[in-house]
Amino acid sequence: MDFTFTVEEEAFREEVRTWLRANVPTEKRPKEGQAMRAFDTAWQRRQHESGWGGIAWPVEYGGQGLSLVQQLIWHEEYVRAEAPPPGCMFVALSHAGPTVMLRGNAEQRALHIPRIIRGEAVWCQGFSEPGAGSDLASVRARGVVDGDDLVVTGQKVWTSYADVADYQELLVRTDPDSQRHAGLSWVICDMRAPGITVRPIRTMAGITTFAEVFYDEVRIPLGQVVGGLGEGWSVAMSTLSFERGTAMIPHQVELQRTVEQLIALAGEVTGPDGRRPAAADDEVRSRLARLRAEVAAMRAMTYASISRAQREDAPGPEGAMISLYFGELFQRVHDAAMDILGGESIERQGRAEAWTFRYLDGFKHTIAGGTSEIRRNIIGERVLGLPRGRA
Amino acid sequence: MDFTFTVEEEAFREEVRTWLRANVPTEKRPKEGQAMRAFDTAWQRRQHESGWGGIAWPVEYGGQGLSLVQQLIWHEEYVRAEAPPPGCMFVALSHAGPTVMLRGNAEQRALHIPRIIRGEAVWCQGFSEPGAGSDLASVRARGVVDGDDLVVTGQKVWTSYADVADYQELLVRTDPDSQRHAGLSWVICDMRAPGITVRPIRTMAGITTFAEVFYDEVRIPLGQVVGGLGEGWSVAMSTLSFERGTAMIPHQVELQRTVEQLIALAGEVTGPDGRRPAAADDEVRSRLARLRAEVAAMRAMTYASISRAQREDAPGPEGAMISLYFGELFQRVHDAAMDILGGESIERQGRAEAWTFRYLDGFKHTIAGGTSEIRRNIIGERVLGLPRGRA
Amino acid sequence: MIDLLPDDDQKALIDNFESVLAAEAPLARLRDGQGDLALLARLAELGWFGLGLPESAGGVGLGLIEEALLFREAGRFLVGPRLFAAVLGAHAAVGAGDPALAAALAGGERGACLLSGDGRHAFDRQPGDSLVRVDEEGIRLLDEAALVRAEPIDGLDPAIALERVELDERGVRRLADRTLALRTKVLVSASLVGLAEAARDRATLYAKERQQFGQPIGAFQAIKHRCADMAVGCESAWTLTALAALCLGSGRHDAAFQAAAARIVAGDAALAAVRGNVQIHGGMGFTDECEAHLLVKRCHFLLQLAGGTRLHQEALLGEPEPVHGR
């Protein structure tokens, strides 16, 4: 067991820090639409041109092939430098790109990989369907082979950045008689194809980065099927092993910074007694200390996850523990923020703005990508070996 | 809606208070064995002789037939006067006696009722079985008719005061082919009958008021079956409507007093900072206030339950809400006590004794008489109408 | 007499509140940003503002418990905070011996808007309003002139027009006694209960209808038990709020104790219920389209309306233990 950084790693950190300091965009990131797309792709392009695009991508695909510890260092410095989130480049870089690398054919790779790393193509994800909720395998969108095309009809939901995406990684049922995980196919869908309608979803936090996508006899050339017809589930799952221990790192580093900001906030606002600063109140102090400790635990869990990834090929069910812990901790942090803000917690402007936005936006962290209930099932069954039973 | 006491009720309260002040035993109640039995039965006798025995019992059976509000007043004053718990008289007065009144024949009533009210007979309950847990209907103890007797073989568990009881209300399966609630019989078992073995169970709090009871071909005359062979479940359930809204009153009043004592304790012990009294600490204060509010809510729920009982014959599933709330609140109160005691929480002597005993003993409140999990099922299904489903 | 259940008259009243609000106050109305002005005008017409006001001041002359029943239903339907302003303002006017003003406020001829307890915010203010501010000490009824500055800002609850304000309280017209501060706690508690019950009912209904993994999600203990906890929260919060209303209504010695306790328990129950309702609705609950978030936002608003929970906790600890009996 070890927790040290080598001289080379320290030098790498210094290099990352220096580059980020000089290159992080100073203008504010637009939150929606084409302006956002332009911002996100430009930032990807700048990273790529300076040799920082695709830190987790293999060198042969134009990435940096960084070690897990180097990736950790990158993310730590990235958050510290207040660099913008990957935004609409996220799906392409972290999910669709790696899937095409692993399971696509030479043609698919040649067409898509370079455009992603250069920030030229934006991707979105089409997995979830209305009513499916946590049951990801219940795909109903149909893909019917007709000549050289797959003709897709159906609906997807919770597609981030669908309005600005060029392509979509799309999961459809190509065998109409199949059930659950069988008979699915993973296809590359051109978002400009006729028959596609994108309807933005406004969330409880008031933003519209999610959308519903409707498919009305959308023709997709069979050459865009990745991994073969009927292999969709296996293709979708193969990407999971790409991220291994690193997926939660940005979240963890970001949340650590948020807790420190919360401690600072408590020093500024008036506390519950209306006289002293919140930070002087024993109850507030106790909560802040617990949150600080818990975010440290989240960091340790992330390191453990990196440690596992360094030894094993496929990630284990432990990943569900970090996701569960993160989601609930994020909410506890922002519950505390609402209490510390007190009378200001009903504002969405000024000092309260960022906190109340994240409080509302944070409801997604125990729902999206697997609810807390589903994650507890996974931990109970796959980590502890408890029986599945009848509920 | 109303919350007032009439002049008559106030006069009644004064009368109760005066009698209790003069009559509550001043000697300490022995915690176990024959000394405890002697104490508890003597106290019952004294209450009966002064016209206070069986406050909820009908006058025709020697009780006082008090109204629900009078019973409430009695319990409030009883706790205030620090009167001893009914102890080993509890089952006879609150469960077995009422059952015999409602479902026993004239002979059974004539034999048992007067001896209970006079404090001459002690009863225990034989319902739960090892392994049955929350599944009360899974009775396996067998009763085989042989001539004029029922021959009982099997085992019961969680029988309070079995070592000092004269009789037991015993639930056995008299139809060997029956399942669940059918085929059970409710019989009066003489605890001195040959073939009965009582083995005390020590609890995590270190006391032995519970026992296991073993039956090895115990012969019980058929005349001791109450309500008829095979009617056991219906007989056992009929008692539930006797207590209606009042069952939780003593618990509620007692817990209210406990919270006030906890507030006093916090003023005496040094707080978590090692300098000020615990009661000066904002976090402790916040918890104490919440507990005080919650025990007030428990009181209001009890009053609502009395209100319902005044209008309806059978108690509704709302009872599960009070039991659940009480069990978890009791534990929160004693969790807080452990934290307030701080360094003293590892003692079972002096100032800490009563608190640490109740902390340990209180684990039963989310287990006995239906676990919190079972109670949440009941509330979900019978109060809210959610489906039973497959788990 | 101990009776925490409504009698026939009270049942009729509840039915009336509910049927009017069900018809006229669907939550969809909250999206137009009109601050419930039309709805409240209608409720004023129906005489609801004067429910607990003495007949001498043009009111109906019912008790605080009936007023609490009204605010419970108003909470359930997210009726805007001008209801608080009108009712509390009218009571303050009566207490200050100005029945004409009370009648004007109760009748809706004169407008009133609520200020937060700390005097920093105004809610759904209209030109010409009297301003009503309640804190632990009592209630202040201010003229519009007391408003030195008012800056509209974005609020957490999109259905309430929020302003940051600065006051010059030399213009304070009246300062009533502490019972109106307690009445406010009871009415806020009642609104929180209504909100909690709305969340419980919506979550339960959804859990019965929504199928996943081949059965209604309400059959899964994780969901069922969360709904059960909401039910217990509602039961504890409502019974205690009703008790507090009865105690304050009859001037019992423990009214301040019960009112603070009710506000604490109702606040906790409501927050848990509205958040649980979002979670049970899953992805749908996270959308703007689903009404679950409106309950969350209103809950945070009500929690700050008459001071945060910690304030009420301190108030509760300052009271002696209630004596049994009278």
Place this chain on the structure above:
Amino acid sequence: MIDLLPDDDQKALIDNFESVLAAEAPLARLRDGQGDLALLARLAELGWFGLGLPESAGGVGLGLIEEALLFREAGRFLVGPRLFAAVLGAHAAVGAGDPALAAALAGGERGACLLSGDGRHAFDRQPGDSLVRVDEEGIRLLDEAALVRAEPIDGLDPAIALERVELDERGVRRLADRTLALRTKVLVSASLVGLAEAARDRATLYAKERQQFGQPIGAFQAIKHRCADMAVGCESAWTLTALAALCLGSGRHDAAFQAAAARIVAGDAALAAVRGNVQIHGGMGFTDECEAHLLVKRCHFLLQLAGGTRLHQEALLGEPEPVHGR
């Protein structure tokens, strides 16, 4: 190098700890009230007390992380508090430049007993013991003569002999630096983790075996999810405790931060797990016969051993945010 998983040597060490303790420290031993004297003599013989002590003081010369692995297993098997006294006492003696005393304590030739951080209690004391007291400032090694008064009292944990004591600290022999206070936090955290893991494993095993309503109770979400929470608690607490041990072992700037954080998280995880384990065992868990209550009682003991959680919370808030990197 970031590696929070044990290497092969460490795995062998863990296996060794576990197999010895499984054979020699069944929880049934705790019923005889012998304060683990025989077991501890055996562990001294095996050289376990000197695991993290430098070889120059007769120790094995391993790191704090290996010591933490030992205390984790000791926590799992509820090894008595004299293990803390011997190990911490020996470290204190080394720090004070008395390797002979260190060797005697580590070898078990000289006895040591632990005092509570506030100096009010002694645990499992034997005649002739050195007394070891740790608080936030550091560690004190006292002669028996410092004991002015010692009164045996009933303790919550029946397996630990408890005394109320009064000290005359003019007899203080040595006062080491703050790193031993941090080491204590790490070792207490490790013991709490072991306890939490024992509770998690017992609860999970029981949930798989115990049938009710026709299936193992672990198939019900109420039980399954509670076990899952225990698993997450153990994972968070252990990984952070290991990180703290590594940081302190290598003298990193954030050692005090991580040690306090570990103690807070491990304390919360352990308390939730040991209580949940009783609940999952149902009626059986409430009996003295079931070992679940032994875990609860030991947990409360460990929570007070080096000061309550609030103390560590204040210590944590007093530290700066850790800087990334070295």
